[in-house]
Amino acid sequence: MDTSIAPLIERLSRILQNDTHAHGLKPAQWEALRYLARANRFSRSPSALTAYLGLTKGTVSQTLQALDRKGLIRKTVADGDRRSVKLDLMKSGEKLLADDPMADLGSSIADMPKAVREELGTSLERLLKGMLDARGGRPFGACHTCRHLCQDHGEGAPHYCGLLKQSLSTDDIGRICMEQETARSS
Numbered sequence: 001m002d003t004s005i006a007p008l009i010e011r012l013s014r015i016l017q018n019d020t021h022a023h024g025l026k027p028a029q030w031e032a033l034r035y036l037a038r039a040n041r042f043s044r045s046p047s048a049l050t051a052y053l054g055l056t057k058g059t060v061s062q063t064l065q066a067l068d069r070k071g072l073i074r075k076t077v078a079d080g081d082r083r084s085v086k087l088d089l090m091k092s093g094e095k096l097l098a099d100d101p102m103a104d105l106g107s108s109i110a111d112m113p114k115a116v117r118e119e120l121g122t123s124l125e126r127l128l129k130g131m132l133d134a135r136g137g138r139p140f141g142a143c144h145t146c147r148h149l150c151q152d153h154g155e156g157a158p159h160y161c162g163l164l165k166q167s168l169s170t171d172d173i174g175r176i177c178m179e180q181e182t183a184r185s186s
């Protein structure tokens, strides 16, 4: 077992946890805001957020109630079906994210040479995938790596999801999705 990398990740994680109590929000509330800013329209639901965060339904429900009370998100019951709740960031939530305490980490990563950044990204993705696979977690990748993405389906939109039978815009395909399944390379 490697004993040098795991403690580095643990310390980074601790620093991030300590930093993310900014603006009176708890770490899970920040994570939910970040998720909603990145997720596609099919994945902005309490169940998708629960799967992404790996928290209990109760914790996610409390997190969403707190964000709703603060006016940072909006919950809409889709098609009158109470089981089908759609979540959206409000303008105030987007504004708060501009002051995200994680921005420091983003800047430190942006300062790295491109090759180092890409290698780090690939290694972390691989590590995360291994941890998720062992726990039955979902990857939440974007459309461009998904086996269900179809091009030129002839219905006007630039892309199409073969699984969800929905047209996809260029903005859609850059967002993360609960249903994403990585295409196998031939």
Ligand code: SF4
Pocket (backbone or CB within 6 Å): 040, 042, 141, 142, 143, 146, 147, 148, 149, 150, 160, 161, 162, 163, 164, 173, 177, 178, 179, 180, 181
């Ligand atoms: S193509 Fe894949 S990632 Fe994109 S919306 Fe469909 S299932 Fe989700």
